[in-house]
Amino acid sequence: MKEKTIYLYVLDTLSDWEPGYALAEINSGRMFRKGAQKFIVQTVGAGKEPITTMGGIKIKPDISVTEVSLKNAALLMLIGADLWDDPKHRPVLSLTRQFLESGIPVAAICGATGALANEGILDEYRHTSNDPGYLKQLQGYSGGDNYVMEPAVRDGDLITASGLAPLEFAREILARLDVVEPAALTAWYNLYTTREAKYFYELSELFPQEG
Structure with a gap:
């Protein structure tokens, strides 16, 4: 099965921790069910x-936004940063509509x-963010009736998350990509949210290490 591409848009002041859980599972595929679609991650x-x-990490984008192809695309990931209002990022917002x-x-x-x-x-989508008041101050926003108070x-096809919810963000991405069995995804999420060892052992049973 040919690999599909996950596009990660990168910009100055990107919040390092927000895509971490999702990227680690997508890249490693360690929880993927047998025969699941595989992916490559390209920075844009x-x-x-x-x-x-x-966090001070320098990233040289693999490609520019003009080089993104929808032909073999699986996901576009947009991460929090302080500089989203810079006009040079408008093209990726247009690309979002195309996706x-x-x-x-x-x-x-x-x-x-x-x-x-x-x-x-x-x-036009049910969505969330950091806070409804954060969005209401934006001139282009009129979707308050569709705001959901969830992480x-x-x-x-649209996933949104609070900056305080990188784990839930990853869970929704993995669920939408449909590459992890629900029981495994639930155990994984429970392990990181409760820190209870029983979920580690549950995952170990689902994905035994080869000796």
Whole structure:
């Protein structure tokens, strides 16, 4: 089965921790059920100049936003950052519309949800963000009736999450990609939220290590 592409948009001040859980599971595939679709992750920038994350990590984008192809795309991931209002990021917001119109999922967290809200993209979807008041101050937003007070929300092909919910963000992404059995995803989520050892052993039984 040919690998599909997960596109991760990167920009200066990107919140390092927000995509971590999702990327680790997508890249390793350690919980994927047998025969599940495999993915490669490509970083995308407004251009190809290196960016610096909030944690000081420098990332040189693999491609620019103009090089993204919908043909073999599986997901577009948009992460929180302080600089989403910079006009140079408008092209990826237009690309977001193309993904959604093509039935390809988009996952946005924290400040990226604000960028989508300001473009009017959230208005027709059930969604969440950091706080409803955060979105209401944006001139382009009129989707308050569809706001859901949950850490993460999946409505069709759009996933949104609070910046305080990277784990729930990952869970919704993995569920939408349909690569992990529900029992495994539940045990994984419970392990990280409760820290109870029984869920570690549950996962160990589901995915025994080869000796």
